[in-house]
Amino acid sequence: MSSPASGQDTDTPGSSLTGKRKFFHTTEAQRECLLEWLELPGNFDLLTKPKSGDAVGGSSTSSPPPKRPKKADGYRSLAQYMNRVALTQWTEKTARSRFESFLGVYRKLKRQGELSTIYHRVDALFGPDGDTGREERFRSGSLGQKSEGSRSPLPKEHQVFHELSVATPDATRNLLSDEQEATSPPRRRARPNRSFETVDAAVETSSPLPGSDQALRVESQRLAVRQQELELKQTELRARQEENRQKLRAEVLTKLVEAGKSPAEVREYLAIIDPVDNPPRR
Structure with missing residues (x-):
């Protein structure tokens, strides 16, 4: 098992099962910026909800489900936001480690009933139902162990995708074109990796838009x-x-x-x- 280097996160999926996770220090200003990013529309659900969900009510459709950003895209967007606003040098792995450490402190204080002001804001992000059940979904989702049939539906995934598509019309047209190619016969399919490029472009361009005014201030x-x-x-x-x-x-x-x-x-x-x-x- 490899040990984390100073200032960088070397945690990989599944490493928490074989040893203790080591968390790195996050300053108060960095926690404030991290929370500001989580409070932007769709960001918190992107990192805390499963990657995909089954159709509600068992309805069947011939078209594939709409694509949505992955957690890796969320961590990349978080790292870019922190580097731009908090002047850090976070990588995607660093963003993931700091976020999981931040959420771990919240859960510990939640159990002890000693939530401070900043963690009360985190508690509000979970909604009236709190963190019940979502903690297990988050852990299993981050380790890649939850099966497709046991994942809960995502009520806001369409909203997240819609916000990204509104921010980047060209990326939306590319995604719709890829969906049409997916439903067509195999001989008409082309550019299999294009969907990943458009999703990345949507996430990278959308990250500064919701918090642009706040970042400018x-x-x-x-x-x-x-x-x-x-x-x-x-x-x-x-x-x-x-x-x-x-x-x-x-x-x-x-x-x-x-x-x-x-x-x-x-x-x-x-x-x-x-x-x-x-x-x-x-």
Whole structure:
């Protein structure tokens, strides 16, 4: 069993069965950004619900079920959001490890009845039914052990796919074209890997759209803070320069007086050091 490297997640599906999972430290600011991403429409369900579900009521249809993003797409989108907003260097594996660690802390505090404000927001994402039953679905789904027949239906998967398709019309046309090819005879099928490319494109382009306004506000605040820091540093630099100039002026004045220079000569020397205070006469 391989051990995780510092700052990176090397957990693979099934590794939690053979040894203890090692979680890495996530700062408070990173937890806040992670929760903001989870609160965006569809993101929380994408990572906590099974990958696919059976048809409700046992209805049969000739067309295949609509495609939806995978959990790997969700972790990739989370990593991109964190790298852009929180200025981290997360990979897809890091995003998965930090999310599972974050959810593990929530469940522990939930059992102890000591939820803080940030974890109350997580509790609200689970809805009125809470985390009952979903924890087992999440664990088995992340390990790839749940069978297709035992997975529960996904009431919001169409909504998630619809949001992605609205964000990327070209990707939607490509997906619909792939679905039509799937229902046609085998001789008419082409580009079998194109569906994966379009789903990835939909996820990558959709991730900044729901939180674009919020991300812009956060970035604007950071730029404002940096601007204030630069202005403060410039003020301090000007103050130090003025202090050094005054010290030099006092030293020169003292030496001129000790040398017995006349007031006119003193003014000439000071005009060289401090031309602003003694501008040349026209």
